[in-house]
Amino acid sequence: MSSYKTPPPSPTKAKDTSEKPNENIIQPRLSLWDLSVVKAKAKRSIGEDVTTIFIVGNKSSGKTSLIFRFLEKNEQPKPTLALDFTFARKTTSDLSKEVCHIWELGGDALLFPQLIETPIVTNRRLDKFAIFVVLDLSVPETLWVTLEAAIVNSKKAITKALSSMNKSDALTLTKVLDEKLSKRLGDECVDKQYLEPFPLPIVIIGTKYDLFQSFEPEQRKTICRILRLASHRLGASLNFYSNLDVAQNRRVRELFSHYAFDTPFPKGICQDTNKPLMIPHGGDSFEQIWPGNSPAQFSLDFFKHLFESKIAKFNEKSAMPEDPAIDSNFKENDVDELRNRIMDEITLTERVRQEFSTTDNYIV
Numbered sequence: 512m513s514s515y516k517t518p519p520p521s522p523t524k525a526k527d528t529s530e531k532p533n534e535n536i537i538q539p540r541l542s543l544w545d546l547s548v549v550k551a552k553a554k555r556s557i558g559e560d561v562t563t564i565f566i567v568g569n570k571s572s573g574k575t576s577l578i579f580r581f582l583e584k585n586e587q588p589k590p591t592l593a594l595d596f597t598f599a600r601k602t603t604s605d606l607s608k609e610v611c612h613i614w615e616l617g618g619d620a621l622l623f624p625q626l627i628e629t630p631i632v633t634n635r636r637l638d639k640f641a642i643f644v645v646l647d648l649s650v651p652e653t654l655w656v657t658l659e660a661a662i663v664n665s666k667k668a669i670t671k672a673l674s675s676m677n678k679s680d681a682l683t684l685t686k687v688l689d690e691k692l693s694k695r696l697g698d699e700c701v702d703k704q705y706l707e708p709f710p711l712p713i714v715i716i717g718t719k720y721d722l723f724q725s726f727e728p729e730q731r732k733t734i735c736r737i738l739r740l741a742s743h744r745l746g747a748s749l750n751f752y753s754n755l756d757v758a759q760n761r762r763v764r765e766l767f768s769h770y771a772f773d774t775p776f777p778k779g780i781c782q783d784t785n786k787p788l789m790i791p792h793g794g795d796s797f798e799q800i801w802p803g804n805s806p807a808q809f810s811l812d813f814f815k816h817l818f819e820s821k822i823a824k825f826n827e828k829s830a831m832p833e834d835p836a837i838d839s840n841f842k843e844n845d846v847d848e849l850r851n852r853i854m855d856e857i858t859l860t861e862r863v864r865q866e867f868s869t870t871d872n873y874i875v
Contacts (some may be wrong), residue, residue, distance in 0.1 A: 524688060528757075531855075551702065554587060560634060561612065561639065562609075562610075562614045562639040562641075562771055562772070562773075563611065563613075563641070564612070564613050564614070564641050564642075564770055565616070565637065565640065565641070565643070565665075566578065566614065566616065566630070566642075566645060567616045567621065567627070567645070567665075568616075568618060568645030568655075568657060569618045569621070569647055569650070569653045569657040569787075571618065572646060572647040572657075572719075573645060573647070573754070574615055574618075574645045575588035575589070575590075575591055575595075575615060576588050577767075578613060580760060580763065581763075581767040584670060584788045590617070591615050591617035591618070591624060592619075592811045593616075593617050594616055594630075596612070596613070596615075597613050597615075597679070598610055598611060598612050598613060599613060599767075599772075601718065601772050607619065609771075609772050612628040614629075621664070624664045624668070625669065627661075627664040628664075628671060631665065631668035631669060631671075632671050632672045632675065632829075635843050637643065637669070637684060638684060638687045638688060640711050641711060641713075641714060642661070642665055642712070643715075643716060644657070644662075644747075646716070646718065647717075647718055647794040648718060648722070648751065651726075651734055652822070654734070654738070654818070655815055655822075656820075658741060661719060662709065662745065663794065666709070666710075669710055669711065675686065680831060684788075685710075688689055688711070691712075693867065695792045696708065696793035697792075697795065699794050700794075701798075703799065705806035705807060706744055707745065709745045709747065712792070713742075713747035714748045714750065714766055714770070715743055715747050716750050716751075717738065717749070717750070717751045717788070718753075718754075719806075720751045720753040720759070720787050721755050721756075723751070728785075731784060731785075732784045735788060736800060737800065737814055737817055737830050739782070740797070740801065740809060742795070743790075743800065743810065746792055746793060746807060748766070748791050749788050750762065750763065750766065750787075750788065750789055751787035751789070753787070765777035774850055777789075782795065797809060801831060
């Protein structure tokens, strides 16, 4: 009787217990509401919707009044002594918050580059930064001093901000600023090769146009020409404004809104010197401003010389001093005595620090 042995079971593969997506199961889709929430959180996480407007200008030019009109405040503006800060906030259709930081530099503070540096150097989103230069058209002798101080000191601050970044971030930011500048000027700008455009958006607002209208026609024409030349050279937008004009108030609010919340740039252009100027970035040309002259000769130094010879006739009284403390117009015996005492203490402290820092045992 033959014996029969049951064959050993064939080896089987271990069952894969890992979960695999079932391609036959339809994955649930996010609702429009959920997508809006995700998008809003993503924007907030990268700070995408935080913009900055920095307002500079000469004293009593109406800077605070412009801010109040944009924020729809009905308060009586007070003089800005140094550097003031406020913000505007807007809720979008997807319920995310858009925020604009608004810095205002007091008119007298144009003398202090350190205050101009503060909003610029401490900002890490200069690609969402705009500078509004407010000029009092009723005081023409201050126009160039104010514009030059704002441009020169702001440019130094931008250089300092870029140098404080690591090389990669600085190169990336510079590339983004160049791309935005090219877009801002537009393809129709015919003078690109002759411009010296400011890296950030510059919006020049000439206030008190109602008083400016009473000037002699030739003087108005000359002031308009020089401001147009300088604005075009910088790639800036030039706008004249009177708080008594409804249309001009609306346009200024639209300018603020554009740089605060990325709304459309206000439409319209006016180059007629008998009317309030409204010229967007890249919307002018040297041939229209001063026909028959070579654009190659136009520089900010040339405009300054032209202004001084035609308008201001500057002297020591109208020029800004390097240090107000040495200006006799600011002389105050008690304040000067206290200042000298503090400077002496600072000098002594620095000397002591240097002496002790050279030893091995003491470092101050």
